[in-house]
Amino acid sequence: MELKLKLYRYEPQSGQESYQSVSVPYEEGMTFLSALQKVKEEIDPTLSFRAFCRAGICGTCAVLIDGFPKLACREQVLPYVLSGKEVVIEPLDKFKVIKDLVAEGDEVIKRMKELKLWVKEREKNIPIEPKLARELEKSADCILCFACHSYCPQVLEKEYAGPLLFAKIYRLFKDPRDAMGSERLGEALATNLYHCLSCNKCNNACPKEVEPATLIRELMLSPEGVS
Numbered sequence: 001m002e003l004k005l006k007l008y009r010y011e012p013q014s015g016q017e018s019y020q021s022v023s024v025p026y027e028e029g030m031t032f033l034s035a036l037q038k039v040k041e042e043i044d045p046t047l048s049f050r051a052f053c054r055a056g057i058c059g060t061c062a063v064l065i066d067g068f069p070k071l072a073c074r075e076q077v078l079p080y081v082l083s084g085k086e087v088v089i090e091p092l093d094k095f096k097v098i099k100d101l102v103a104e105g106d107e108v109i110k111r112m113k114e115l116k117l118w119v120k121e122r123e124k125n126i127p128i129e130p131k132l133a134r135e136l137e138k139s140a141d142c143i144l145c146f147a148c149h150s151y152c153p154q155v156l157e158k159e160y161a162g163p164l165l166f167a168k169i170y171r172l173f174k175d176p177r178d179a180m181g182s183e184r185l186g187e188a189l190a191t192n193l194y195h196c197l198s199c200n201k202c203n204n205a206c207p208k209e210v211e212p213a214t215l216i217r218e219l220m221l222s223p224e225g226v227s
């Protein structure tokens with residue numbers, strides 16, 4: 001059995017885009033990341049992609065697999081091999097592509113910095129209830145893979161923060177240890193929280209079950225958020 005891949009290629013120097021068809025012999029337990037590594041090692045060393053942990057933790061290996069954002073290190077190739085069809089691998093959509101399958105998330109990171117999306121500590125150490133800790137855990141599980149952002153149709157609107165940033169805002173808004181409190185909701189409203197289409201595409205794309213669309217709806221329904 002073999003995995004047939006159609007790989008997006010982009011050469012930044014010339015600006016040339018193309019697709020490269022390759023076949024990789026199937027090995028038990030093979031993921032798309034191991035298949036890409038095999039291509040690089042045995043077929044074409046010029047292929048570029050990102051990966052680090054190989055365990056669904058670092059978020060660097062997200063790519064489009066047949067148009068759907070997935071972590072290459074978590075997605076098993078077997079069902080695709082059995083289908084016998086060629087699988088198209090492309091970089092994440094809605095990001096600048098640096099080379100081949102490597103997309104750049106700098107714009108989103110820059111926006112995270114502008115919005116100061118980290119805990120601004122209060123002077124007093126505030127204990128946190130186990131129930132709330134469990135609620136926050138879900139939004140805190142984000143690994144910054146950008147899959148949700150890539151799949152969200154609304155991020156084409158420049159001011160719209162997008163599912164990833166709204167999930168982070170939710171996590172801070174709900175956390176009593178964050179000194180900015182309800183100002184976080186102001187951040188969400190100023191970045192067009194209500195422009196979310198509630199299409200749930202980000203929920204479907206997220207590999208860590210953060211469920212950004214659900215968190216966005218919770219933010220919208222919070223008493224301070226209803227206008």
Ligand code: SF4
Pocket residue numbers: 151152153154155162163195196197198199200201202203212213216
């Ligand atoms: S639910 Fe909202 S944030 Fe999520 S993909 Fe749809 S428009 Fe984007």
Ligand code: SF4
Pocket residue numbers: 141142143144145146147148149163164167205206207208209210211212
């Ligand atoms: S919310 Fe989910 S899909 Fe979006 S960046 Fe975080 S882990 Fe990835």
Ligand code: FES
Pocket residue numbers: 050051052053054055056057058059060061062071072073074
């Ligand atoms: S390589 Fe780290 S999440 Fe895939």
